Amino acid sequence: MxxxxxxxxxxxxxxxxxxxxxxxxxxxxxxxxxxxxxxxxxxxxxxxxxxxxxxxxxxxxxxxxxxxxxxxxxxxxxxxxxxxxxxxxxxxxxxxxxxxxxxxxxxxxxxxxxxxxxxxxxxxxxxxxxxxxxxxxxxxxxxxxxxxxxxxxxxxxxxxxxxxxxxxxxxxxxxxxxxxxxxxxxxxxxxxxxxxxxxxxxxxxxxxxxxxxxxxxxxxxxxxxxxxxKPLRFFNIPAAAFAAVGLILFGRFGWYYLSAGGEGRIQSLIVGAVCLLVSVQMLMLGLLADLLRTNRVITERVLRRVRNIELSLGTYGNTEEESDSDF
CATH class of the missing domain: 3.90.550.10 (Spore Coat Polysaccharide Biosynthesis Protein SpsA; Chain A)
Structure with missing residues (x-):
């Protein structure tokens, strides 16, 4: 060894x-x-x-x-x-x-x-x-x-x-x-x-x-x-937080709308809609990042096999052009 x-x-x-x-x-x-x-x-x-x-x-x-x-x-x-x-x-x-x-x-x-x-x-x-x-x-x-x-x-x-x-x-x-x-x-x-x-x-x-x-x-x-x-977890946690805030604000708007005779809190409706929109965008980013993660895993497996083949052939590192090596 x-x-x-x-x-x-x-x-x-x-x-x-x-x-x-x-x-x-x-x-x-x-x-x-x-x-x-x-x-x-x-x-x-x-x-x-x-x-x-x-x-x-x-x-x-x-x-x-x-x-x-x-x-x-x-x-x-x-x-x-x-x-x-x-x-x-x-x-x-x-x-x-x-x-x-x-x-x-x-x-x-x-x-x-x-x-x-x-x-x-x-x-x-x-x-x-x-x-x-x-x-x-x-x-x-x-x-x-x-x-x-x-x-x-x-x-x-x-x-x-x-x-x-x-x-x-x-x-x-x-x-x-x-x-x-x-x-x-x-x-x-x-x-x-x-x-x-x-x-x-x-x-x-x-x-x-x-x-x-x-x-x-x-x-x-x-x-x-x-x-x-861990892209899904990374993006889903903030997505869930934004969704929760959006639903709470929607609920607040609905409560005031029903209890105040049709006069709701329009600012709650607007901010809640923005929060839900951000939540959906975060979920989409998470799905896209997860697809990229899958592609990266496959690429890493291919790279590892290429490295193993180069090592077995004794050609590993011969394609490097960014550095000079002296024995």
Whole structure:
């Protein structure tokens, strides 16, 4: 079996040497361990540093495409290298590399397809009370959307089986953590989590500039992905709410019309009609989105079969034109 550890990077020339030095070259249950670095359009010497410190493959983008795109490129490169299990970690050495054996163990034992390394958020000294609260609320929302029980949904320290990696299709450019977890849960993959350690912070987060921006983008990602996977529920709930308001207003109009001798509340009739119209439109959007979801599921199955065929023929990833890869 082959384990591939991938590291998405953006201007990490200073921290990358420490991260690579901590990575293992041998893990029990695997014949070999390879390292893949994805340089997401860095303007420093990230690619050169990666090669100098033992990276087996460096994927380079000419310009910055976003963390989610770099993550997907890393999965594709790892599969191209023949990975049976893929571990994703951060270039800032945030996660303790010594926990990689614990991270991959459930996959090796056939107990999981995706394993998330969960940090002890409650006792994390570098997290403010506000961030801990936001993490707790966000994790609860994602657990509901993904039907999983992962306690730290934003952790980027993850292990994917080959089958799980083949099913990941990240469309967001912001972050892969939420979207890929919701996809995994809704694709009936076995998802587990294990406790991990963390290292002291080496730099501020580059993913977002403020907590408000992070919450806004995360909420948008969760809503979009949930609408992709559960469109009828996503649209039917607000449709039912608008319908209920419309019927209540219609009832109010009827009550006043009958009790006041024909003088109703015309504003209730107008607003109620608008609410019912919006409800019908939401229902139609839900039906249309559900048809698109069915088409997407079929497309994903075809894509997965194509990927499997390319892997068996040894041609996987040869059609990529957006990045340069160096062994």
């Amino acid at each position: 082959r384990l591939v550890i991938q590291i998405p990077c953006l201007n990490e020339a200073e921290t990358l040497p420490t991260t690579l030095e901590d990575l293992p070259r041998a893990v029990e249950g695997f014949d070999d361990v390879l390292w893949v670095v994805i340089d997401d359009g860095s303007t420093d010497r990230t690619a050169e540093v990666a090669k100098a410190h033992g990276a087996d493959m460096v994927v380079q983008f000419a310009n910055n495409k976003g963390l989610a795109v770099a993550f997907q490129a890393g999965l594709d490169a790892s599969l191209q290298l023949g990975a049976d299990v893929i571990v994703n970690t951060d270039a800032d050495n945030q996660y303790a590399a010594c926990d990689i054996p614990r991270l991959v163990e459930p996959i090796c034992n056939g107990e999981a397809d995706l394993v998330v390394g969960t940090r002890d958020i409650a006792n994390h000294e570098e997290f403010s009370l506000l961030k801990k609260w936001l993490q707790r609320i966000g994790s609860w929302v994602v657990r509901q959307a993904s039907a999983t029980h992962v306690s730290d949904v934003t952790s980027g320290f993850r292990a994917y089986s080959k089958e799980a990696a083949l099913q990941v299709n990240v469309v967001s450019q912001f972050t892969y953590t939420l979207e890929s977890l919701i996809q995994a849960g809704r694709s009936n993959l076995k998802v587990a989590d294990v406790p991990i350690g963390v290292n002291p912070t080496t730099r501020p987060s580059r993913l977002f500039h403020s907590k408000r921006q992070y919450v806004r983008r995360s909420a948008g990602t969760i809503s979009r992905v949930y609408a992709m996977h």
